[in-house]
Amino acid sequence: MRFDVNHFKNLQGQLTMNASLAEYTSWQVGGPADCLYIPANVEDAAIFLQQVPKEVPILWLGLGSNMLIRDAGVEGVVIVTRGTLATITQLDDTHIKAEAGVACAQIARYSARLGLTGIEFLAGVPGTVGGALAMNAGCWGGETWSFVSQVETVNRHGQLKHRDANEYSVGYRHVARPQDEWFVAGYFSLQQGDKEKSLSEIRTLLEKRSASQPTGLPNCGSVFRNPANTFAGKLIEASGLKGKRIGGAYVSEKHANFIINDGHAKAADIEQLIAYVVDVVNQQQGVQLIPEVYIAGRTTNDYSQTEKLA
Secondary structure, X not given: OOXXXXXXXXXXXXXXXXXXXXXHOOOOOOOEEXXXXXXXXXXXXXXXXXXXXXXXXXXXXXXXXXEEEOOOOEEEEEEEOOOOOOOEEEOOOOEEEEEOOOEHHHHHHHHHHOOEEOOHHXXXXXXXXXHHXXXXXXXXXXXXXXXXXXXXXXXXXXXXXXXXXXXXXXXXXXXXXXXXXXXXXXXXEOEEOOHHHHHHHHHHHHHHHHHHOOOOOXXXXXXXXXXXXXXXHHHHHHOOOOOOEEOOEEEOOOOOOOEEEOOOOOHHHHHHHHHHHHHHHHHHHOOOOOEOOEEEOOEOOEOOOOEEOO
């Protein structure tokens, strides 16, 4: 799909054609986007969306964790929020607003420094607020939507809306939302607490994460949802899959629910390894693992839109 740069008017952000997406994903793999846009702010994103032809697929990226971009790239438009929709605002004594590009760890620390408690767990989520809202991200027993009171969204027509949390059906790692409508900000309702206690809890969580997970290596965070009453990593390890390798991708020896890029992996290696792990765990443990990872992009001979591996 080809775009004419001159088609877009009155933009403040950064527009790039045929842009590599590997640098925008935590796995550091993936082909190019036909068109990549980094908006200057929420209003600029809306203006851009108003000008995207209705037949063009749109994909949003935050930190690019929880996302696998295929080697053949992505058809259509990719909008990146990382480092740009990054404003956090304290609204009153117990409420804060965070835009979609704010890192989860950043909002966790911000609220703790204000003496607000509840979302300390977000310090362990390797993504942005936008991604956390989209999938009800969580760890260490906490979930994002337990603290959401309202959201701000934009649709593909560039219309900005405010919606109450009760307008959404929220489940484990899933949020049902209107098609072609994306989160650009979240409003969080918290409790007043002890600043030093919250900051200490965040430090403890991060130390625990560093000790148990392969931080610092190219990965997407947890690859699979935890099945009821057990852990995906435990099932993968019990199936003898720690260290299992396909091409440049391998199952972490430190935590089996992580897949690492050794620096030479292709997206196809990772996708094949995900499928292999699902098959082996199903055969050996009788459990069908469900990936948290979203797979986007063209297969070798297929110009498909964004897919979810399930």
